[in-house]
Amino acid sequence: MARYQVEVKAFITVVVDAEAPGEARQRADHFVEWLSPTIEQIDDYSDDHEPIDTDTGPFSVDGESCVEEVGG
Numbered sequence: 001m002a003r004y005q006v007e008v009k010a011f012i013t014v015v016v017d018a019e020a021p022g023e024a025r026q027r028a029d030h031f032v033e034w035l036s037p038t039i040e041q042i043d044d045y046s047d048d049h050e051p052i053d054t055d056t057g058p059f060s061v062d063g064e065s066c067v068e069e070v071g072g
Contacts, residue, residue, distance in 0.1 A: 021067040029061045 014031060018024035036059035037045070046052050 015070065021069075025063075025065050025067050028065055029063065032059060032061055035059070 012032065012035075014028050016024040016027045018027055039054075042052065042054055
């Protein structure tokens with residue numbers, strides 16, 4: 001069976017109360033990092049489902065999140 005590396009691009013939109021866009025981005029990025037599975041959780045998934053491996057470990061945040069004010 002062949003082995004493939006797949007760079008998954010997934011998006012989540014969160015609403016953040018903050019004083020400025022940069023602060024909102026930072027809070028949202030920290031939240032996504034908090035959601036990220038640990039290596040142990042990834043291993044547990046592989047034990048119970050299709051085997052999967054990761055060279056990068058938990059989620060990586062690229063810092064390019066779009067920030068848009070939604071109201072005040």
